[in-house]
């Protein structure tokens with residue numbers, strides 16, 4: 001079984017691939033101080049609940065927070081007796097290297113999304129990921145990541161308003177009934193919800209114009225469905241895109257690797 005670990009800046013997801021399908025997805029808050037032993041206690045509790053025999057023999061990690069990698073490596077070594085593949089490290093090959101400015105370290109989550117989306121949807125894609133940041137990853141004809149856009153995440157924007165303005169409460173994002181809010185909460189929800197609809201729509205339009213060709217828009221991340229309520233922003237929504245990409249990168253390295 002393959003353990004896929006996707007560490008974002010906010011949450012870390014562990015998924016188990018049994019060779020045919022994902023058996024489980026488990027989510028924990030990202031904290032670089034969490035030790036290998038802490039991860040294992042948490043994991044083994046969830047494994048016990050699921051009541052299946054866990055036999056991890058390979059691991060792959062995507063970590064947008066580089067400091068978490070040390071403890072995740074120890075977890076893989078100590079408890080699963082494997083050396084994990086870490087996306088972005090020289091020994092982890094990608095089907096297509098990214099084409100970006102020299103010296104740029106592309107977020108591994110963006111590279112992984114690109115691989116997952118190209119496998120399912122083919123060339124010329126814009127992948128939109130609603131995580132801590134809202135990212136747009138552009139996929140070229142041959143599947144390569146060729147750049148994109150990084151905007152503040154929806155929940156970060158809400159948090160920033162609350163932090164920076166004494167009279168603005170913390171608000172959860174939702175689709176407001178009207179654009180014109182008649183109370184403070186409704187005004188904030190409108191600004192963030194309609195603001196992000198406009199942001200996605202505008203950026204997608206501009207990317208298409210710059211590329212001068214049809215491009216499909218694939219959305220992922222927890223908030224993607226919220227922004228898909230009847231606006232035709234996306235051609236597809238895939239909540240497992242990052243995990244799908246991680247599995248593909250693992251298989252690619254196994255096939256092309258030294259073994």
Ligand SMILES: Nc1ncnc2c1ncn2[C@@H]1O[C@H](COP(=O)(O)OP(=O)(O)OP(=O)(O)O)[C@@H](O)[C@H]1O
Nearest residue numbers: 008009010011130131132133172173221222223226
């Ligand atoms: N309607 C909603 N309102 C607020 N949060 C939501 C809503 N729907 C889903 N979420 C949140 O979205 C998050 C899942 O998003 P995702 O895994 O894509 O990114 P993240 O964990 O926030 O960021 P990162 O991957 O950068 O760590 C979960 O924390 C979930 O609570």
Ligand SMILES: CC(C)(CO)[C@@H](O)C(=O)NCCC(=O)O
Nearest residue numbers: 064105106107108109110133150
């Ligand atoms: C943009 C985020 C934070 C999105 O998770 C991550 O992909 C990241 O830290 N990227 C590094 C910079 C880049 O992708 O160009």
Ligand SMILES: [K+]
Nearest residue numbers: 008109131221
């Ligand atoms: K994510």
